[in-house]
Amino acid sequence: xxxxxxxxxxxxxxxxxxxxxxxxxxxxxxxxxxxxxxxxxxxxxxxxxxxxxxxxxxxxxxxxxxxxxxxxxxxxxxxxxxxxxxxxxxxxxxxxxxxxxxxxxxxx
Numbered sequence: 294x295x296x297x298x299x300x301x302x303x304x305x306x307x308x309x310x311x312x313x314x315x316x317x318x319x320x321x322x323x324x325x326x327x328x329x330x331x332x333x334x335x336x337x338x339x340x341x342x343x344x345x346x347x348x349x350x351x352x353x354x355x356x357x358x359x360x361x362x363x364x365x366x367x368x369x370x371x372x373x374x375x376x377x378x379x380x381x382x383x384x385x386x387x388x389x390x391x392x393x394x395x396x397x398x399x400x401x
Contacts, residue, residue, distance in 0.1 A: 303325065306325050306328060306329070307325075309328075310323070310328055312364075312368055313332075313361065313364030313365065313368070315367070317360045317361075317363040317364040319360055320332065320360055320361070320364050331356075331357045332357060332360075332361055335351050335352060335355045335357065335358050335361060336351075336352040336355065337349060337350050337351040337352050337358075337379070338350045338379065344373070346374050347373070347374065347375070348374060348375035348376065348377070349365075349374065349375070349376045349377075350376075350377055350378070350379035351376070351377070351378050351379065352378075352379070353378050353379060358378050359378055362376055362377060362378050
């Protein structure tokens with residue numbers, strides 16, 4: 294049973310890498326371990342409402358945030374989910390929390 298879960302996890306990672314690769318070719322050359330360590334470990338924020346996930350903001354300071362954002366844009370193009378790279382300074386994040394609305398950049 295464990296082997297089946299390992300195969301499923303491996304296949305999901307490969308499918309995700311193939312889906313992200315056309316818009317951002319640098320992600321295609323990464324191996325599984327590097328994809329997990331650098332691609333899926335980016336800090337960020339997810340805004341969720343009653344309708345579900347509204348937007349994803351990746352941490353700007355992460356070196357691969359823009360690559361992953363570019364790779365995800367075509368995958369999320371037909372959905373209502375926005376993705377972008379946000380600010381990373383604590384003062385700026387606090388300012389956005391205290392503001393009436395969230396500032397969000399839809400471009401990578």
